[in-house]
Amino acid sequence: MExxxxxxxxxxxxxxxDQFLDLFDEPLYVKVGMELFYQTGPELISDIKARGHRIxxxxxxxxxxxxxxxxxxxxAKLEVDMVNVHAAGGTVMMQRALEGLRKHNPxxxxxxxxxxxxxxxxxxxxxxxxxTSIEDAVLNYAQLAQQAQLDGVxxxxxxxxxxxxxxxxxxxxxxxxxxxxxxxxxxQKRITTPEEAKTNGSTHIVVGRPITxxxxxxxxxxxxxxxxCN
Ligand code: C5P
Numbered sequence: 001m002e003x004x005x006x007x008x009x010x011x012x013x014x015x016x017x018d019q020f021l022d023l024f025d026e027p028l029y030v031k032v033g034m035e036l037f038y039q040t041g042p043e044l045i046s047d048i049k050a051r052g053h054r055i056x057x058x059x060x061x062x063x064x065x066x067x068x069x070x071x072x073x074x075x076a077k078l079e080v081d082m083v084n085v086h087a088a089g090g091t092v093m094m095q096r097a098l099e100g101l102r103k104h105n106p107x108x109x110x111x112x113x114x115x116x117x118x119x120x121x122x123x124x125x126x127x128x129x130x131x132t133s134i135e136d137a138v139l140n141y142a143q144l145a146q147q148a149q150l151d152g153v154x155x156x157x158x159x160x161x162x163x164x165x166x167x168x169x170x171x172x173x174x175x176x177x178x179x180x181x182x183x184x185x186x187x188q189k190r191i192t193t194p195e196e197a198k199t200n201g202s203t204h205i206v207v208g209r210p211i212t213x214x215x216x217x218x219x220x221x222x223x224x225x226x227x228x229c230n
Contacts, residue, residue: 005194005204007211008207010212011212021051028053031208046078057075061097062088068096072101072110073101076103079108083109083110085110085113087113087144088113098149098150109151112141112152113153121133146167152172152174157191174203174204175192177191177192178192180220180227195227
C-alpha cells in the first residue's frame with residue numbers, strides 16, 4: 001500500500017499549523033521544513049506527533065561528517081518517521097548520519113537530497129562545475145546514497161523511473177513537484193500529477209500549496225490522496 005501523500009506544512013508559525021491541522025480529523029503524514037522548525041523548535045514536533053500524525057523532518061543536513069553525525073543523534077530522539085541530508089556532503093557524511101540516527105532510533109528513515117529541483121542544468125554546469133546532465137548527476141548522488149545504506153532520496157518525479165531502474169523499487173523516491181491537473185504550478189518547474197508520479201515509481205509524494213493554499217484544503221487533500229492511492 002502507498003504511503004499517504006506528505007503535506008508540506010510551509011507555514012511561518014505554530015498558530016497557522018494548528019489552524020490547518022484542526023481542519024482534519026484523520027491521521028496525516030506531514031513535512032516540517034527548516035522555515036518552521038527554526039522558528040518553533042523541537043516542541044512543535046512533539047505537538048504534531050501527539051495529534052497522531054507522521055512526520056518527515058526536512059532539514060537537509062550538510063556539514064562535516066562528525067557534526068552531521070552528532071546532529072542526527074539529537075534528531076533521532078524526536079522519533080520522526082523520516083529525516084534527510086544532502087548527498088553532496090559525501091558518502092562518509094551520509095554513513096555518519098546513519099550511525100548517529102541508529103544510536104537512538106532503529107526506525108526513522110534516512111534519505112538524501114540529490115539535486116534540488118530549483119537547480120537548472122546551467123547552474124549545474126556553470127556554478128557547481130558538474131559537466132553532466134541533471135539526470136546523471138541525480139543518479140550519481142542516488143547511487144552514493146544507496147552505497148551508504150540510506151533508505152532513499154528526494155528527487156523530481158521525472159527522475160523516479162530512472163532511479164527505479166538502477167536502484168530498485170524498494171529504494172525510496174520521495175518526490176515534491178506534484179501538481180494535480182487543475183492546480184497552479186507556482187514556482188515548480190519539473191512537475192507531474194500524482195498519478196504520473198505513481199506510474200514513474202515515486203514511493204512518496206510531497207504536496208504543499210495545492211493543499212495548504214486551497215480554498216478547501218480537506219477536499220483538495222482527499223482528491224490528491226485518491227488519485228495517488230487508487
Ligand atoms: O508547495 P509545493 O507543493 O511546491 O511544496 C513542495 C515542498 O517540497 C516545499 O516544502 C519545498 O521546499 C519542498 N521541496 C521541493 N523540491 C525539492 C526539495 C524539497 O519542492 N527538491
